[in-house]
Amino acid sequence: MNPSNYVILSAVLFTIGAVGVLVRRNAIIVFMCVELMLNAANLAFVAFARMNGNLDGQVVAFFVMVVAASEVVVGLAIIVTIFRTRRSASIDEPNLLKY
Amino acid sequence: MTAASMSVQALVGRFATDTPFELPVIDYRLLMPILIILGAGVVSVVIEAFAPRRARRPLQLILVLGSLVAAFIAVVGLAGTQTTTAAGSIAVDGPALVMQGAILVIALLGGLLMAERMVDPSGDAFAPRASALPGSDDERQFAARGYLQTEVWPLFLFAVGGMLLFPASNDLLIMFVALEVMSLPLYLLAGLARRRRLLSQEAAMKYFLLGAFSSAFFLYGAALIYGYAGSVDLPVIAAQLSGKPSESAIVLIGLGMLLVGLLFKIGAVPFHQWTPDVYQGAPTAVTGFMAATVKIAAFGALFRVLYVAFGGMRWDWAPMMWIVAILTMLIGSIIAITQTDIKRMLAYSSIAQAGFILVGLIAASPAGLAGAMFYLIAYGFTTIGAFAVITMVRDGNGEATHLSKWAGLGKKSPLVATLFSVFMLSLAGIPLTSGFIGKFSVFTAAIEAGAGWLVIVAVVASLIAAFFYVRVIVLMFFSEPNDQTATVAIPSVFTTIALAAAATITIVLGIVPQPLIELLANADVFVR
Amino acid sequence: MINAGAVVWAEGAPVLQEVMPATGVFSLIWLLIALPLFGAAVLLLGGRHTNKWGPYLGVLTVFGSAVIAVLMLLGLMARGAEERSIGQSLFTWVFAGRFEVNMAFQLDQLSLVFVLLITIVGTLIHIYSLGYMSHDPDKRKFFGYLNLFVGAMLLLVLANNYLLLYVGWEGVGLASYLLIGFWQIKPTAAAAAKKAFIINRVGDVGLSIAIMVIFVTFGSVTFSDVFGQAGSANEGTLTAIGLLLLLAAAGKSAQFPLQAWLLDAMEGPTPVSALIHAATMVTAGVYLIARSNAIYDRAVWAATAVVVVGLITIFMGAIIGSAKDDIKKSLAGSTMSQIGYMIMAVGLGPIGYVFAIFHLLTHGVFKAGLFLGAGSVMHGMKDQVNMRRYGALRAAMVVTFVTFMAGYLAIIGIPPFSGFWSKDEIIHAAFERSPIIGGLAILAAGITGFYMTRMVAMTFFGKARWEDDVHPHESPAVMTIPLIILAIGSTFLGMALLFWGNIETWLEPVVGFATAKSPISTTTTIALSLAFVIVGAVIGWISYARREVPIVAPRGSWLTRAARQDLYGDAVNESLVVRPSFLLSRVLIWFDSRVVDGIVNGSAAIVGGSSGRLRRYQSGFARSYALSMVGGAVFVLLALVLVRLS
């Protein structure tokens, strides 16, 4: 199968994730959208690895998972902290810093 | 389904491999600066785990300052090296070493600022316990008992480690990992302010979400480039680009996505909007530290990507970077004019400064690189000095960041106001300060490279920018102090050293920049 | 109209002088600059401890520099004409690739005359300030700033390259803003400092771009390298450099169209007006162009632009000088006008450079004297600056009056006072370029006669129009002694430089010299200009000394009756000279306050307004930041693709 199919699928997922970041207000959902974008990149890496005939892409995808896992921990910790202070997980609500 | 089933077969097939496992050749001497810092970070975590509470702060300070000095010595020891190590994934070359050295020295000053606990009567710059709710009884109790969040030190060290790795990374994977190693601790540090914790937490959240968003772009760009070149190694990418006919748009799209991530980190328009919010909300010591060092590290990576991997595509990216640079310079300078919060003003100013450094990038020449490195070093020391002053200017509610409270400061505390003026003049690029030499070297490099109009825009932008820098000076010296005027807290030896060093370097680099310029002229080539 | 023949220009251009190493007294070049800077550092950083003796230290450091400068003059005079360019390099300042700038000084005939002017006039003004500022609580800081200024100005004229010159250029600017805004309690002073800052920055942008173009064209910014290669550069580039340098000069020297700040700068203390805004800093533009003569000699259109700018400013300044009632602002207008003469002269090429510098020196002395005289008057009149509140002061302030008269005769160019020699030479040279330029220069000389007479008449003659509680008195000796010295200079300096000092031959090795082959003889020029000056002076006398000055109108005195009898003549004066010139000046002032201020304030408002609008986009919502990032990503990708496609 032509690898471009997979890559185009990944581009679609990436874009959906990016749009999700823009339209959702719940910080956790926004963050899940970011994770979706990372997953999309992983799919592209995996597809390209097969296309290029080397395993580097798979290794990168593996590292991305590790990185994403740590990022999730830090991100959720920050979101929970904000939630405990403000009793809200809205990304729009902390809006003291502007202009 | 053939391929998949075959590989599953391969997976369950022979576990014992016939091919001998070749150990990678890694010259640990070349990695010494990074290893020292990351190793110190691990030791620092161990201290947090096992040392008694009272002993933690002194132990951490000794460890942090010692490891920074040791790493700097290691960098100096590597001077002149021009090679790669760890299977080509880490470059140890002039620019990398220069950036690492600069990051380490500035981090040392940043560490001194973070260690300060005299200016705030209630403790250091960080929340006594970040987990305690703002305004809660818990929080007051922790503060009253003098708790300190000493975990900031391992975070600080890991951030520095990531910064050392970032400009030295010679493949996109290391670069991505380094980006995250650098950023994650900074997201956390931004949220740990002792005072105005709501702002601080908000800054952390915005920084984190937008940072994660931008790194997704970076990663996707890396994926597309890997798809084209079959490797994430920068020199290999360059070879592939010159080897294959490069008509395919996938490289352009990949490069564009990659640049989104990198331009975000340097705070270039239109990826700049996190900067003012984060700079304002984060604890000032952290702001000073990261404003200076992240910019150096991120520019190091940006230069390496654009010069090593995509140097041959200069005519593709240069026009786009022109527009980005112009927007960055003008928008940063213009918005800064109407700011009333000094930290926010410096944040917009840092955006404008990023634009000026981009001018050196666009020159795409060794002179441009050397000029930009000089600029970055000058900017770094000036910025951390300016933020050091901000930590000291206080009123009853902590730092007095509103500009109106700075009116007449020159009368009340002439020395501090003079130092701040020196930093402002340097940022404005007035002669005999480091900022002037930086601007001059960047601009001449750009003119030589034929970007004369860009330089004219840059000079006009610096004219606009000079206005708000000088406005602060005028405010401090040309207005009478009133009861709103903040007072300058007497700092301990930590801030004093940091401030004195930043001011000295700012002036010395303006009067005798020659040694540094020579050094940079010998270090303006990337290893390929 | 204006004969811009390139052939004329090469003639008389200087041969590049060989730079001699600094030995003997010349090894102290650095000390010239270091002394006042040391004074400034001690005074500004020393804090209150230095309040008592600080001002004296300030005077001493500048005096020390003056002594060294005089020694150097003697040293240079002892040398042959070809050995008078001396270089001293302290260390390499900036060096990258093929680009090297040294922290190096060049003392030659041109810089030395500037050094002498700056240090000697500077010393006198420092001494004068001891008296003038004696009651000011921030006296120490004032002297610190003055010292800073002197140091920076010396750096400006002693630099051997454009970059170091730029350092001095910014330094004098900084000191100037600090001093204009020195009485910061007055909001007008703060506003004036701001205005000076903004307008000067425009000029500075010209200089900084010029330096970069120079560097890219010649690969160096050192004077000797640049001028040595100027012949090989193409004329378009040289013209661009020339125009950019002219922009810089216009900013610093208050020339059209960047002249507006100088009038407001009079908000500063009077010694500042005398030192910075009359004698030294504002002449930096003249220095810059004269120093860059090798560029202008090969860029005829740039030089022509210099002449035009100079001419316009001569008239603007003169007319503004005629209209202002504020004695300092009137003098400021006169300064603009006189510097206009110098700028015009340097635009004339080798026939003009020498006389521009000559006029600059004489003007520096007599204008400093006039300003200090005005300061002395103000000192005795409770800081009153309105000339309509003066009158009949000649008896109350004899020394001030006599010294002021020396300056007056010098500036309007009555022989043998110093201004006569220098201005007439300029007018004479102007006639060679074009009778129109010469004619305009003579006409402006006539207006000079008018407004200076008006000033003298309103201040020292006529009836006393003082406010009730004012008791004019002569200033203390510490102020009058500098006045006397400057008056002696105003009287004799012109003759001394011309006949004894041979200013042409002295400066020729640096800026070149060609005798003007004027269509009219020297005698005719002198006669013509004297006639115009006298006519102007007589009109001024009749209008302001013979006739009652408004505001105070004592009835029934013999003067009023006499004035009535002269009504007819006055009406002629009014309708032919005074009215039109007032109308014109009103137009000019309007232009100045509306258009120029309007442009300055307007562009500030545009920037400020767009700043206000732009910051709205920083809405504080992380999602809208993310939106602009995605928009930016689309832009980046699109730009890359479109560039490739195109």
Next chain:
Amino acid sequence: MNGEAWVFWISGGFAVIGALGLVLSRKAVHSALWVAFTMINLAILYVANAAPFLGMVQVIVYTGAVMMLFLFVLMVVGVDSSDSLIETLKGQRLLAIVFGLGLAGLLVFGIGNGLMNAGSVGLDEANAADGGNVQGIARLIFTDYLIAFEATSALLITAALGAMVLAHRERWTARASQEELSKQRFLSGVHPGNLPTPGVYARHNAVDTPALLPDGSISLESIPRPLEARGDIRAIDHHEVNEVKEIDAP
């Protein structure tokens, strides 16, 4: 269509549906489940792309650990107004869609332009070199990408440390013992035991029905204070009580 094409279209379709579900679900928990669904489908696609190891890791790390952490935090945070799909920023949604389409268009253009005619080398050779996919990945991780591997450890430590800094609540007093707690309780002077439960005779929502004391009077302690303050206590109808008694009576 061969087998791989079936897998691609089915799993790929599901992945897109899951992604859309993530963006369009009103409830955050639903979003989390949708994204977990997408990730499982991605794992299938990995396997289809000759990456069996990554497929497993995807299921274990992403679906198993990361998404469950998300769900856990969602449960902690609970439901709030931020789940709503109503857009509060003017023009945000429109611009988001426009930019999204632009981004997608450019990405697809670039990919289509670059890869339309690209052949696939396949991984058989690469896998065979080390004797298998896992071995191949292992060799790369421990040779070419060793530094990245080591650097990720810094990342993991940072993550753990960060979570602890922000979430770990340290006690600043010693934990009170059982004895101290009970003493404290009795010394406080308030009612030490359980309050009487309300509404033993209620026929519907009982919270507003007071309990009756043995003498037939009502116990105010059995009623939540706010209700008492608002005067929303249900009156005790002794007639009803009697009615109940009658019913109870044989």
